[in-house]
Amino acid sequence: MDPKERMKIPRQPMPEQDPKERVSNFYEVPHGYTPELAMEEAKRCIQCKKPLCVAGCPVNIDIPWFIRLVAEGKFVEAARKIKETNGLPAVCGRVCPQEDQCEKVCVIAKKVEPVAIGRLERFVADYEREHDEVTIPDIPPWTGKKVAIIGSGPAGLTVAGDLVKKGHRVTIFEALHKPGGVLVYGIPEFRLPKKIVEAEVDYLRRMGVEIECNAVIGKLETVDELLSNGYDAVFIGTGAGLPYFMNIPGENLVGVYSANEFLTRINLMRAYLFPEYDTPVLKGKRVVVVGGGNTAMDAARTAIRLCPEEVKIVYRRSREEMPARIEEIHHGEEEGIKFELLTNPLRFIGDEEGRLRAAECIRMELGEPDESGRRRPVPMKGSEFTIDCDVAIIAIGNGPNPLIPHTTPELKLTKWGNIVVDQETGRTSKKGVFAGGDIVRGGSTVILAMGDGRTAANSIHEYLTTGKW
Amino acid sequence: MFEIVEKRELAHRVCLFRIRAPLIARKRRAGQFIILRINEHGERIPLTIADSDSEEGTITIIVQEVGKTTSVLCSLKAGDRLLDVVGPLGKPTHIENYGTAVCVGGGIGCAVTYPIAKALKETGTHVISIMGARTKNLLILEEEMRSVSDELFIATDDGSYGHHGFVTAVLEELIGEGRKIDVVIAVGPVPMMKAVSSVTRTNGIYTMASLNPIMVDGTGMCGACRVTVDGQTKFVCVDGPEFDAHQVDFDELIRRNRTYLKEERIAMEELTYHEGPRCYEKKGV
């Protein structure tokens, strides 16, 4: 087939659950490609000599190569090709913002829709897992070195996988009772089924990675204690787990949640299955979600599945500025989520029992661009109005959790409290200690956290073999 | 899995457990707590570490049955295992020789004042303890408290033992006698802490309260445990659990602790429905 013919094939849609059905369940929304759809979509790739897509992927997956394998029906080989550079393809294929990364720069995107790289990645990873084709690589003999990894999010999991394959002994310490970080407590089941994360974690365990849950480093043991108790290096991948609030009146009323709390109750603690599971959550009749990012969309789409009368997203800028993925906004709209754009809450109003009753808001207009290059929202005088609500979810971002920095004074921090590292190596200011992911970057993405993990694993390996800092 | 090595009933619906958790036992200090989850369907609940034995590798918790999780917990026996125990969480109590300290423990709060009184006693602080309970057979840890206190007062609401009345009456009496008190530590039901706090505020005595909001993770990640202290929002699990009582918005804490009243009732109904009349209902009064 010549490129012209290939580009005539339309981008293959991914079958998904009907919105009417899915708003009352937590099953995954898209069903994924069938082998036929995947092979058809793979044909659309023109196999560029200079594949821009590869440069658009933070971990530089050999995209044309794996897509060619898909087109030939060699799905398992394709999965293995991806795994050379990306340890969590079933996760990334689902949650990567592909439209801003690999697919954004896909060469054919100039003329037609880009190749559905993410969907293909997801398909081959699922295929490999569902057909029991996942194989455990040979693990070299123990080097005699031990590494402690703090946090089991995508950054920590990546470091663990890379280092164990190089023959080091690896222990992950995780504060919560389940490993996975945001992948288990934040991103909802309908976007990333927890069994996929479990399978990835299980794979690491089979390679010999030890995982200690219920271990809050900084409390149970400090970084210094880990280093003096037999660990030769430490990686800090503790994420951005400190929810920001708006500091407006009424924020501590009953019914006002941080997105972290709301999502943790539902994802990690399974409050949507209450009382079968013991953890409760307020479902609400009218729910307001404040924010415009992925977290806000996840909170809103989760809230609507608890069957309230109404879920509204309140965001202070306009739709164009919403940082959430377009696909997620689209999914949310289909599910019936309403948007109050260019609107900002001023205060929450409660009843005499301290329960949330309404949010007083003000309309905004866009002024001059700010540091982020986006036009700054400014309040319009006299435009105050109230939205009735009994649950409000604050999803305006997270800061770095200070537990480890506070107990490890030698770590250099930014003024926001993020750990400072050398970009090329992931080294912190403390010998033998590396860091990556959201604790370094602030809120970012799964794939960038994994990229940091890869970088750190390489330099940890170098440090362990040469002893040089 | 965390094994229960000993279980004892201290009073009606109050049980003591010693749990094998060697790392926590080695690290914990007075004032800190754990979060546990009994089984896969369970809720995460915070409980104070009342004592520990680092040689034996155990921690002691004292639990009052108030809802589903604490009831299920109190139905467990020695040899049973808990799925998850995480800790030690929270900041340890600031312990120094204060001169004279009054430890006020109401009900299950005595489980929290006990380790604090013990640590204070070791610094040479003169420890006066006031223990309160609704009625005599709800009083816990009397012997233990006696062993770490220089003076001990008991108050019961119904007068069945010790002073007839509230702990605040005993405290006011001490203050009225002109006793020099350098610090008061108050732990118990929120209304009790609020009452103690208003007594000491008028007398200008520095007072610490150990707060018990609803929690989820216990690491500062969710914000469920937020309280207002001196007009600012604090997370009790990482900034506390102890705060300057005179600055705490107790009314807000009371309201926030009532968030799930309806759900708590449903959970208890489920429990009795599924498991029939349970042992805790038959347990000796």
Ligand SMILES: Cc1cc2nc3c(=O)[nH]c(=O)nc-3n(C[C@H](O)[C@H](O)[C@H](O)COP(=O)(O)OP(=O)(O)OC[C@H]3O[C@@H](n4cnc5c(N)ncnc54)[C@H](O)[C@@H]3O)c2cc1C
């Ligand atoms: C709701 C939500 C939706 C998102 N959606 C997307 C998306 O669609 N696509 C995307 O690319 N990105 C998304 N992100 C961002 C992405 O999840 C994060 O950038 C990524 O998970 C960061 O990975 P990490 O490994 O640095 O940390 P995390 O995933 O945050 O994991 C950190 C882990 O460390 C543990 N920990 C913290 N402190 C300690 C301690 N002291 N001791 C032991 N363990 C500790 C935590 O419990 C946690 O498990 C989303 C984020 C949220 C919150």
Ligand SMILES: Cc1cc2nc3c(=O)[nH]c(=O)nc-3n(C[C@H](O)[C@H](O)[C@H](O)COP(=O)(O)OP(=O)(O)OC[C@H]3O[C@@H](n4cnc5c(N)ncnc54)[C@H](O)[C@@H]3O)c2cc1C
């Ligand atoms: C830092 C900290 C230390 C604690 N230490 C102890 C301890 O040593 N021993 C002990 O018995 N309890 C302690 N608690 C309280 C304990 O966590 C709660 O009793 C428990 O979570 C109730 O769970 P449940 O499912 O049995 O009851 P639920 O069904 O959740 O609640 C039943 C009733 O109990 C009350 N309640 C609910 N949550 C709390 C709470 N957080 N604090 C106080 N009352 C509550 C309410 O009146 C509620 O209606 C502590 C709490 C905190 C935050």
Ligand code: SF4
């Ligand atoms: S990992 Fe993400 S950016 Fe890279 S190819 Fe896959 S979907 Fe694209």
Ligand code: SF4
């Ligand atoms: S840029 Fe697009 S068409 Fe070119 S190799 Fe990559 S995926 Fe294929």
Ligand code: FES
């Ligand atoms: S319990 Fe989650 S922040 Fe304190």
